[in-house]
Amino acid sequence: MYDAPSTTKEAVVTDVKIQANDVQVYYADNHAIKDVSVAIQDKTVTAFIGPSGCGKSTFLRCLNRMNDTIDICRVHGKIEIDGEDIYDKRVDPVQLRAKVGMVFQKPNPFPKSIYDNIAYGPRIHGMARNKAELDEIVERALRRGAIWDEVKDRLNAPGTGLSGGQQQRLCIARAVATEPEVLLMDEPCSALDPIATAQVEELIDELRQNYAVVIVTHSMQQAARVSQRTAFFHLGHLVEYDDTSKIFTNPEDSRTESYITGRIG
Numbered sequence: 637m638y639d640a641p642s643t644t645k646e647a648v649v650t651d652v653k654i655q656a657n658d659v660q661v662y663y664a665d666n667h668a669i670k671d672v673s674v675a676i677q678d679k680t681v682t683a684f685i686g687p688s689g690c691g692k693s694t695f696l697r698c699l700n701r702m703n704d705t706i707d708i709c710r711v712h713g714k715i716e717i718d719g720e721d722i723y724d725k726r727v728d729p730v731q732l733r734a735k736v737g738m739v740f741q742k743p744n745p746f747p748k749s750i751y752d753n754i755a756y757g758p759r760i761h762g763m764a765r766n767k768a769e770l771d772e773i774v775e776r777a778l779r780r781g782a783i784w785d786e787v788k789d790r791l792n793a794p795g796t797g798l799s800g801g802q803q804q805r806l807c808i809a810r811a812v813a814t815e816p817e818v819l820l821m822d823e824p825c826s827a828l829d830p831i832a833t834a835q836v837e838e839l840i841d842e843l844r845q846n847y848a849v850v851i852v853t854h855s856m857q858q859a860a861r862v863s864q865r866t867a868f869f870h871l872g873h874l875v876e877y878d879d880t881s882k883i884f885t886n887p888e889d890s891r892t893e894s895y896i897t898g899r900i901g
């Protein structure tokens with residue numbers, strides 16, 4: 637059995653933030669997500685794990701309609717956030733993505749100053765009435781991204797000039813600047829060294845005070861360290877979804893057990 641690091645951060649009973657029912661995703665003829673239903677809790681870190689190609693990123697991208705940008709991709713089924721159907725025709729995907737922020741595998745700061753990286757979204761969404769308010773929003777987001785102290789004296793320097801770990805925290809700060817309610821993270825530490833990874837993991841733990849966080853990770857150690865709930869995907873199916881400690885110590889399904897013990901994957 638995989639020796640999961642002991643976790644004292646058990647999931648507490650919280651509200652359901654995202655409810656997905658019978659979700660199917662196709663890329664042309666490739667049926668990538670098969671009949672997935674899941675209730676994702678608020679103020680909780682939920683990890684998606686599973687072998688390469690099992691559909692983790694595809695399902696994550698359904699949660700803020702990023703798959704809309706892929707021509708051959710079709711999504712069926714129902715996904716509700718706070719009871720609202722996010723695929724309803726009246727939902728504006730741009731507004732949705734402000735509410736459901738996303739952080740990608742590779743840090744991708746805009747080729748702009750540190751300040752403008754953060755101010756970009758709040759400006760688009762008209763969140764500040766004047767420069768002083770925008771300054772406040774930028775500072776608050778950089779503090780939430782745990783990077784304020786490192787950049788406060790060089791807000792006009794380019795975001796691309798920061799280290800990889802700093803860039804990723806800048807991207808997390810950018811994602812929280814529009815006051816999202818959900819944060820999606822697709823392997824956010826895979827391009828980072830162990831120290832930067834530890835900093836981002838610590839930040840993820842803090843972020844769950846305010847957001848529902850969903851993280852795709854290849855690292856079972858990371859899932860065990862940062863999440864309270866874990867969903868195991870295999871060949872497009874959601875095989876098992878439970879408290880992280882249960883998944884790593886006493887899974888119900890033999891496929892989950894095979895994966896966490898390294899027999900598949």
Ligand SMILES: Nc1ncnc2c1ncn2[C@@H]1O[C@H](COP(=O)(O)OP(=O)(O)OP(=O)(O)O)[C@@H](O)[C@H]1O
Nearest residue numbers: 663666668686687688689690691692693694695706
């Ligand atoms: N943009 C795309 N166009 C066509 N097919 C895609 C696209 N993205 C993913 N797929 C296919 O969907 C299936 C699931 O892929 P997905 O990237 O979601 O899996 P994953 O579990 O996140 O994999 P990995 O861990 O390797 O990132 C695979 O068969 C993949 O080839």
